[in-house]
Amino acid sequence: MWPETDRVKTLALDVQDWTGHRAGQHVDVRLTADDGYQAQRSYSIASSAGGPRVELTVERIDDGEVSPYLTEEAHTGDRFELRGPVGGYFVWDPDPGGPVLLVGGGSGIVPLMAMARQRTANHDAVPTSLLYSARSWEDVIYRDELERYGKRGDGLEIVFTLTREQPPGWSGYGRRVDRELLAEVAPADLTLTFVCGPTPFVEAVAETLVGLGHEPSRIKTERFGPTGG
């Protein structure tokens, strides 16, 4: 396991009899206390398909039941229950039929990162824009890897917007995702969009994209709660 930001860690899991997964899928993690009390949460898989391990990136929610354990107390060698891979709707299709837009808010980047990694692993040439909204540069998960991806020149464009605090000399976006920003970032002939983040973020982005004339059925969303992790 390794830190991604102050609040976010990635755990690499060896899963018995893992059947493989598709980018965008998640797993349900179930913890059982000594007294039998159980808590279960869903976490997106961060790694691309085909790897030997399943990587989960987990943001610590201070009053949560599962994420404080996974980010603060879990140690290499610990075992816990998983169900999955789960989901088939919010997944990267190797042949989406045209340009793709990925929009992530906060730790909503995780399943989109699996998609970006999958795209890179497959040498997929489909034009793809990844728009990542984070509070500050310190809150950006996978920062170095995303910057590398953005410089590869293989049709994957990485766009950051930092909503609360920007580093000195920041030349990128510094505001919440709005209509103008989406219009600028969305590739021409946009075919498919994946949006993941907190519910209000996802719904605002999806509604704005529909307002810009994009077909609702071509906008796939995955909402997650701001609390309870």
Added chain:
Amino acid sequence: MEALRLDGNAAAGLLSEVFAAEVTTAVGTCDGCGSAEAVGAIHVYLAAGTVLRCPHCEAVVMKVVTDGERIWMDLRGLRTLELAP
């Protein structure tokens, strides 16, 4: 406080205990308004049980309750569920 709205992806693990086919890409037709949507796009509210509501008319299309051993499903709000096994 309004329950937190999620989507069908949040119910995928639970529903995978019931259905042999992938359920988030299954298409459910709302008995209230007749709209057809992939289960992944249907609104989900998590409370004591899992409640799925039509994203167009907000009618309840599915209720799922589990005690960890058994699962109860109320599908009265669903006209059809089209799965691709």
